Amino acid sequence: MVYVIKWIPKDQDVVIDHTKRYEDATEALTVARNLLQLHPKKIWIEDEKGVLHTDHETILNAPG
Numbered sequence: 001m002v003y004v005i006k007w008i009p010k011d012q013d014v015v016i017d018h019t020k021r022y023e024d025a026t027e028a029l030t031v032a033r034n035l036l037q038l039h040p041k042k043i044w045i046e047d048e049k050g051v052l053h054t055d056h057e058t059i060l061n062a063p064g
């Protein structure tokens with residue numbers, strides 16, 4: 001399975017599709033947590049079919 005990080009920047013209303021794809025959900029979550037430094041309005045992880053895998057709240061509350 002492939003995971004994609006998507007987010008909406010704090011000062012925009014467009015969805016940004018992170019260009020890198022991850023085969024490991026844990027790696028995608030780690031990168032998403034790092035992207036929180038950009039203070040996005042919303043951030044989430046989808047699978048390759050566009051199905052939500054990890055929501056914004058889960059990323060915010062993930063240990064690390």
